[in-house]
Amino acid sequence: MKEKKRNKMLLQIVGILLALLWLSPFYLMVVNAFKTKNGIFTDVLGLPTEWTFDNFRQAFIDLDFASSLFNSVLISVVSVGIIIIFSSMAGYALARNTSKLSAGIFMIFVAAMLIPFQAVMIPLVSLFGQADMLNRSGLIFMYLGFGSSLSIFLYHGAMTGIPKTMDEAATIDGANRWQLFWKIIFPMFKPISVTVMILNLIWIWNDFLLPSLVLSSDQATIPLKMFFFFGQYTKQWHLALAGLTIAIIPVIIIYFFAQKHIIKGVSEGAVK
Amino acid sequence: MNEVWFMENIFERVEVLVLKNRSLSFWLFVTPTLLALGLVVFVPFIYGFIFSFTDWNGLRATQFLGMEHYINLFQDREFLNSIWFTIKFAVVSIILVNVIGLGLALLVTQKMKSSNILRTVFFMPNLIGGLILGFIWQFIFISAFDSVGSLLGIEWLQGWLSTTGTGFWGLVILNTWQYGGYIMIIYIAYLEGVPGELIEAAEIDGANPFQRFWNVTFPLIAPAFTISLFLTLSNAFKLYDQNLALTGGGPYNSTQMVAMDIYNTAFSDYNMAYAQAKAVIFFILVAAVALTQVYYNKKREVDL
Numbered sequence: 001m002k003e004k005k006r007n008k009m010l011l012q013i014v015g016i017l018l019a020l021l022w023l024s025p026f027y028l029m030v031v032n033a034f035k036t037k038n039g040i041f042t043d044v045l046g047l048p049t050e051w052t053f054d055n056f057r058q059a060f061i062d063l064d065f066a067s068s069l070f071n072s073v074l075i076s077v078v079s080v081g082i083i084i085i086f087s088s089m090a091g092y093a094l095a096r097n098t099s100k101l102s103a104g105i106f107m108i109f110v111a112a113m114l115i116p117f118q119a120v121m122i123p124l125v126s127l128f129g130q131a132d133m134l135n136r137s138g139l140i141f142m143y144l145g146f147g148s149s150l151s152i153f154l155y156h157g158a159m160t161g162i163p164k165t166m167d168e169a170a171t172i173d174g175a176n177r178w179q180l181f182w183k184i185i186f187p188m189f190k191p192i193s194v195t196v197m198i199l200n201l202i203w204i205w206n207d208f209l210l211p212s213l214v215l216s217s218d219q220a221t222i223p224l225k226m227f228f229f230f231g232q233y234t235k236q237w238h239l240a241l242a243g244l245t246i247a248i249i250p251v252i253i254i255y256f257f258a259q260k261h262i263i264k265g266v267s268e269g270a271v272k
Numbered sequence: 273m274n275e276v277w278f279m280e281n282i283f284e285r286v287e288v289l290v291l292k293n294r295s296l297s298f299w300l301f302v303t304p305t306l307l308a309l310g311l312v313v314f315v316p317f318i319y320g321f322i323f324s325f326t327d328w329n330g331l332r333a334t335q336f337l338g339m340e341h342y343i344n345l346f347q348d349r350e351f352l353n354s355i356w357f358t359i360k361f362a363v364v365s366i367i368l369v370n371v372i373g374l375g376l377a378l379l380v381t382q383k384m385k386s387s388n389i390l391r392t393v394f395f396m397p398n399l400i401g402g403l404i405l406g407f408i409w410q411f412i413f414i415s416a417f418d419s420v421g422s423l424l425g426i427e428w429l430q431g432w433l434s435t436t437g438t439g440f441w442g443l444v445i446l447n448t449w450q451y452g453g454y455i456m457i458i459y460i461a462y463l464e465g466v467p468g469e470l471i472e473a474a475e476i477d478g479a480n481p482f483q484r485f486w487n488v489t490f491p492l493i494a495p496a497f498t499i500s501l502f503l504t505l506s507n508a509f510k511l512y513d514q515n516l517a518l519t520g521g522g523p524y525n526s527t528q529m530v531a532m533d534i535y536n537t538a539f540s541d542y543n544m545a546y547a548q549a550k551a552v553i554f555f556i557l558v559a560a561v562a563l564t565q566v567y568y569n570k571k572r573e574v575d576l
Contacts, residue, residue: 019393044419086304093301119555123320145312148305177297206401267457
């Protein structure tokens with residue numbers, strides 16, 4: 001018994017040391033964001049001798065943070081909303097319809113997951129450019145296209161837990177398919193919708209390559225702006241690190257409040 | 273008689289209407305996503321495939337070149353280098369990410385007070401984009417490594433990311449740090465499904481911790497390996513943001529992975545058709561690896 005307790009203690013210590021190691025990049029980012037250029041030059045690892053907020057002030061302005069945050073929120077929220085609405089509809093219809101055609105369409109969605117983004121990137125930009133769709137709405141439409149496969153797959157899987165008698169009961173009560181879906185099925189999708197929302201939010205919020213090809217600079221999202229900002233301040237680490245710190249603050253705040261849901265969502269998305 | 277016929281006819285007509293209505297609602301529900309997937313993935317995919325056999329410049333093509341691009345790219349040093357670098361990176365990453373991920377999962381599933389906090393910490397990097405993580409680690413490798421190196425007099429900690437080797441290991445470290453916590457989540461999901469009585473029974477039978485893991489836990493979490501290997505492999509192959517932010521492909525394009533090589537061929541050299549031919553090869557590579565692995569793992573699971 002005593003040995004067991006000691007082992008547990010030892011594991012506890014290993015865990016804490018590993019956690020500190022995992023966090024050390026963030027520690028170094030934050031402390032150096034508060035130093036002056038000279039401060040970083042003389043000492044990288046320690047706390048700042050004099051704390052300065054000037055880096056943050058300038059990074060906030062140069063990142064155009066209010067505007068890029070707005071763009072990021074707008075694009076992520078609208079895209080994820082649309083993905084949830086249309087993927088849940090398709091997942092429901094594909095699972096309830098047992099025809100060969102329906103199974104074939106489902107297979108097409110699954111097969112699309114094998115195609116890496118780079119395989120369609122160049123013609124995609126060319127085609128959407130010719131259609132004058134290289135803008136926010138074009139980007140949101142693209143997110144629906146790229147995000148629908150996994151989302152439909154998840155909704156399709158969730159349908160196995162919803163008995164057909166639900167449909168029949170509602171139909172007898174006089175509901176048509178549209179009402180049946182939104183009043184009965186969609187509310188039952190809530191847990192899987194949370195998973196779909198989290199997976200797509202993490203992906204779209206952090207996506208860099210696609211927006212960099214589609215959006216003009218006045219519509220830039222946070223990762224896009226960060227890329228330009230970093231290029232502008234190479235070797236000026238005090239400013240670059242302050243910018244990076246600002247850029248991840250929104251994510252950390254949300255993680256702090258929703259970590260349980262997020263980890264559960266990611267786990268379900270990967271395991272199913 | 274007439275009445276019966278009348279009733280039957282009514283039923284038939286209602287049935288046809290219901291069926292028609294059903295297929296109408298089916299298309300109403302499926303079309304929006306099908307249209308988006310078609311226009312965003314399949315149309316560009318086919319369009320690109322066709323134009324990879326021409327001299328397409330992104331807007332128009334004037335002549336058919338047959339296999340010319342495909343023959344050329346197999347003599348293209350830079351492309352072959354990027355494939356080789358990507359494969360090396362993928363192999364090392366898969367091993368490290370899975371070992372670390374499983375290790376972390378085993379650690380945090382021991383009943384400890386700090387378990388939840390540890391999970392939260394190890395998973396955290398995955399919420400932040402690869403671009404930002406790459407920039408943060410660029411600072412760590414260049415400044416922090418250098419400063420620790422000169423403090424302790426360790427020479428190999430200095431000059432990171434300025435050579436191909438340190439660029440490679442820099443990418444591996446960043447990738448392991450990031451995806452270790454992601455893969456941990458998958459292993460946790462399966463580890464928590466292992467019944468405690470089984471482990472206890474093995475313990476009573478005198479199995480040591482290693483035997484308990486190897487003979488009891490390991491076979492039960494086999495599906496987690498399928499998922500994790502598949503995820504780490506496809507992540508490693510498609511890595512772009514981290515590559516761009518950490519090394520930018522340098523020095524001299526020696527740490528450039530396939531995804532970045534395709535991007536640069538298209539949008540720096542404006543060699544669209546040639547870049548698309550590379551992209552087609554990239555697709556074949558990624559799809560082949562993924563399909564082989566799914567097939568192999570399904571077979572193994574059945575054998576077990």
